[in-house]
Amino acid sequence: MPLLDVQDLAVTLQTQRGPVRAVRDMGFTLERGQTLGLVGESGCGKSVTALALMGLLPENARATGSVRLNGQELLGLPESQLRRLRGDRIGMVFQEPMTALNPVHTIGRQVAEPLRLHRGLSASAARREAVALLDRVGIPDAARRIDGYPHQFSGGQRQRITIAMALACGPDLLIADEPTTALDVTVQQQILELIRGLVQERGMALILISHDLGVVAQHVDRLIVMYGGSAVEGGPTRTVFADPMHPYTLGLFGARPHLGRARGERLATIPGTVPDLPDLPPGCPFAGRCTFTIPDCHTTVPPPAPVGPGHHARCIRLDAVAAARAAPGRNTA
Incomplete structure (x- = not known):
């Protein structure tokens, strides 16, 4: 049984011009330890696909088909059950850390939150684990800076903090949606290498969403090219690049x-x-x-x-x- 099995996934949005299909007949499987890239122009359906997997679609959207995680059907699950999965079995790194992080809470509180919610750790134990996570993702002097606020960190450091949050509970699946947007090339490479290393270290599956062909060429094993909400081509990354x-x-x-x-x-x-x-x-x-x-x-x-x-x-x-x-x-x- 694959870790993630997506079959005939379709997402319909209700708009002023009537219902439109933002994602059409999407299907793929992903095993533990495998990496998959979704590429295409802006608006092709990459992020909507990720939101459907997470159960975070907007109110005007409806998903049909099948999304199974470890054999459990996710589409149609009550929100209370989806909340138990998000941040626990599925982690997500959003493309803009300043909107993903709460500006009025310390980073330590935000990294510790999934540990307290999903693992039942005490405040002190969650704080110790948060320090270890921040140190692991490369935040310098994490024990001292854990009480800092998002605006006190650089863009690259904020992205590292969101990665620590996504990985806090050791998820089976990590979704990284344009995780290096607006970062300079050097920091971008550091973030991508960090994600790849953590995926290998923890045996997770990874879905990397990007419009940067160079990024996916270096960091994923399999590739799906999307256009107009459809997966128009897919296969091993080297094969698709060599023989599109x-x-x-x-x-x-x-x-x-x-x-x-x-x-x-x-x-x-x-x-x-x-x-x-x-x-x-x-x-x-x-x-x-x-x-x-x-x-x-x-x-x-x-x-x-x-x-x-x-x-x-x-x-x-x-x-x-x-x-x-x-x-x-x-x-x-």
Whole structure:
């Protein structure tokens, strides 16, 4: 039995223009110790997927399908039971620590809170454990600074504090949603290495959400590329990077800057713009922006098709994509 089993997950939002599907037919499994990356442009459904797993969707959202953690179905659980899981069996690192941390409480109180709620530790025991956690995530002089407030720490240190909070109870699953947003490159690398080391040390599963292809290339074993709320391609990270097959993945990878480009050379771009969720076609969400679009693409929901060992893509024109990739000089973005 996998640690996390997500099948046919869909999230529908009620908007002024009627119901729209923010996540469509999402499915994956995750074993203890495995790492999975979710990548795609802003608005593609990455964070909504994470919120659905945590049971933290907004009131105007409804999730259907199945999300099982250690065999227990999470969708439909009462809020009281979800609260017992959040911060205990599932930890989450949010992308902006200043909104995740309470500015009027000390960091020690906030790191100790899940230990008191879920582990039943006394105030003194929780404080000792909080000091150890803060020290483990690299907060200097943690025993003295535990009574500090969030504004007294740097951005990188605040992110380390949120990681300590997420890891306090030793969760089975850690979800990191853009954990290095607004951090400089050096601190970003330190935070990502910290997360990777802690995941390996504690044998957790990790879902890393990012729009930074370089980040996921270095830090996850498997990769799912999302567009318009759908998982358009997925597989082992090295395989997807070496042999992308979905037209959106090809366009996304083709737009990356590369060393050695001629001065003044323009980056490749994907034609068109990302449509609003209510305007997505009923078939493939990438239809219309894709150079391989045919009329059926607008109406046919493409099933995941195998393109290699553990590697799949949702496209009804994979043969045409493969032929175009084989043609010299052809830009398939």
